Amino acid sequence: MTEAATARTPGTPCWVSLIVHGLSTTRSFYADLFGWEFVPGPDQLGPYVRALVDGKVVAGIGQLPPERHLPVAWTTYLATDDADATAETIRSCGGTVAVGPLDAGEAGRMAIASDPGGAVFGIWQAAAHIGTALAGAPGTPVWNELVTRETSTVCKFYQTVFGYEAEAVVSADFDYQTLRLEGRPVASLHGVGHALPRDRGPHWMTYFEVLDTDEAARRVVELGGYVLQPPQEGLGGRMATVADPEGAAFTIIRSTEG
Structure with missing residues (x-):
């Protein structure tokens, strides 16, 4: 097991997150399956926790507003040095930017996008939160x-x-x-x-x-x-x-x- 590198080359998968309807029950599922423990994360987009393995952050889980009925899926985040510039490039290459770019408190800056085929992914410009901190x-x-x-x-x-x-x-x-x-x-x-x-x-x-x-x-x-x-x-x-x-x-x- 190793701590993940602190400097992420742009394009490197650096974080995964899940936005669900029932945060409490989902936390229990992954805690039982993977042994995850949880700490509070940025709440700009609603209730959100970070999952820990051996005290290191590995993933995030948030809660959808009750009125939103969206498909529930894990989202892969790709590292960037400039979320705004990457968002513009995504648009110019035929992709779509659905959310952001926006600041997640002091953690960093992010956006949710999709490629020309419709696959959703995130981009993450790290500040205080570098992303997944443990591998292996x-x-x-x-x-x-x-x-x-x-x-x-x-x-x-x-x-x-x-x-x-x-x-x-x-x-x-x-x-x-x-x-x-x-x-x-x-x-x-x-x-x-x-x-x-x-x-x-x-x-x-x-x-x-x-x-x-x-x-x-x-x-x-x-x-x-x-x-x-x-x-x-x-x-x-x-x-x-x-x-x-x-x-x-x-x-x-x-x-x-x-």
Whole structure:
């Protein structure tokens, strides 16, 4: 387990957050599943807590206003040195900025955007809050992947906005690209064509590290969640796609390095 680097290269996934209808019950679910503890976070957008592993912040959970009935999903945030400039670039490249840029107290400056395919993501200009502060421990985000229809067009968008280098997997039946910054893999794009869930559309998927994928999947169900894709061996380790009781999907993975 390591503390995450304090300086984030622009484009690096640096934070994940979830906005839900029932903050208290969602906190209990993730506390039981991942062992998270919680501390209050900025409340500019309503009630919000930060999740801790070993005293280090790893994720955020907020609460939707009662009158708002939006889909519940984990949001991946990508680092930027200038949220306003990045927001303008997103717009000029065919994306949409739905929220912000705005200040989150002294924590930093953020915006919520979507790429040309409709996948939602955040951008984060760090100030007091650098983002996820621990890597490699159970309960921490370990990877972020864009699940989309096809990767070629949307890859150009992310390359232009964030300066990624893209490495494609050459295969007739597998549409996959790894995004790199300074030679280091930081995220991936996965084109699934007609297999894209109709009720979700293109979306960013957060992977969380667990000690035992099968046991964690069983625990998800016991806690009122759902298994969307049963445990199976993947490129990075044994993984399963699950959802919490409000339907927010995420992937649990036991890394091959664990």
